Amino acid sequence: MRAVVLDGPGGVDRLRLRSVPIPEPGAGQVRIRVEAFGLNRSELHTRLGLAEGVTFPRVPGIEAVGTVDADPEGVLEAGRQVATMMGGMGRTYDGGYAEYTVVPRAQVIPFDSALPWENIGAVPETLQTAYGSLTTGLDLRAGQALLIRGGTSALGLAAATLAKDLGATVLSTTRNHDRVTALAAHGVDRPMVDDGAIAARVRDLVPGGVDAALELVGTPTLPDTLAATRIHGTVCFTGMLSNQWIIHDFYPIAYLPRGVRLAAYGGEAGDLPAEVLQRWLDRIATGEISLGPVHVYALDDIRAAHQDMERGRRPGKLVVVTR
CATH class of the missing domain: 3.90.180.10 (Medium-chain alcohol dehydrogenases, catalytic domain)
Structure with a gap:
């Protein structure tokens, strides 16, 4: 072979x-x-x-x-x-x-x-990770606001689809100005150009901060993502598009904003139920979702x-x- x-x-x-x-x-x-x-x-x-x-x-x-x-x-x-x-x-x-x-x-x-x-x-792997991040990692609910950091990655786009299907409002970032329109066409409510410091803009759009955030870039943007999240909100660290995933000299009290929760997600085949995979394949086949x-x-x-x-x-x- x-x-x-x-x-x-x-x-x-x-x-x-x-x-x-x-x-x-x-x-x-x-x-x-x-x-x-x-x-x-x-x-x-x-x-x-x-x-x-x-x-x-x-x-x-x-x-x-x-x-x-x-x-x-x-x-x-x-x-x-x-x-x-x-x-x-x-x-x-x-x-x-x-x-x-x-x-x-x-x-x-x-x-x-x-x-x-x-x-x-x-x-399969993209769906497994998006599904697990939103359910196990974030416990995302209808009516909540979700920030996706690294939105034009395969995982970022899949997470946006699943979040919209759950009834969430989605803010999603890209470093490329030319991809903002593509995010909007994909159903993202608030596409944003990411310059590395977007927390203030997010809080202008969602007073108090988002309910949930999916970190797909890695540790360089994680502090800013945490700063964009409300008290009792959750950030799920799932991706490492930057290839940087270690926090050096981590002091939790100084690093984590007061009351913001930090979770992580990494799944296996058993975390994607066969019925979930089948349901999404069927919906893709009918053109209902992408x-x-x-x-x-x-x-x-x-x-x-x-x-x-x-x-x-x-x-x-x-x-x-x-x-």
Whole structure:
């Protein structure tokens, strides 16, 4: 089979497309014929040498969609449409950047959809993270105001869709003036250009501060995001578009505004119920909702896809199709 292999940290030239043996599933495992996979910042962190616990050489990729190719114990029938994500994929064992991948059955999510594979490939990990951040991380409710920091990322756009569906008012940021219109077209109530200090503007729009905030940029903007949030409001730290996630010399009393709560979210396959994935795939198929634009690449173009992700060239989700 063809697979992208990363021999060690470095630039995009370290991503090498090779012919490797098709992996064999063992007890409790399933082999998936990969049709598409989404790109995630986690894989950029792995390539840059910023991720912990990664061993090399490694096939990257924390998610994939496709069909069951082999289940030695016969629990999942061959040909069943499935998604998989997380659980060490692309870090401690080979992940989704390949024509086949072997994963624990416990992290396989079945679904049924007639959508093209490139559209399906854009959904699982982004939906899991957006859904978990808004529900577990923020407990977002109808009528509340949500600030999304890093709004034109795939996760930011998906979170805006889910928040609007819940009945929230959404403020969302971009560093690019040219993307303000795109945020508005996506349904964002208050698109904002982010210069790194937006708390005062947010409080002008929402007196007292927003009820909830989703931090997707990282620690450089976190203090300003906290300052934009009301007393008893919650900030959920989920993303690290800046590649900075450590708070040095953290003194909570000085760092956290009085009464503002700071939470974090990181999920696994088990945090995306099959019925939630199915419901959103169905709604995307009918055109009722959109999680944002999808940009599609061939497996041969993995280096170009990684360059686009690293430089933030394209808003929305980047997806690679394997065939």
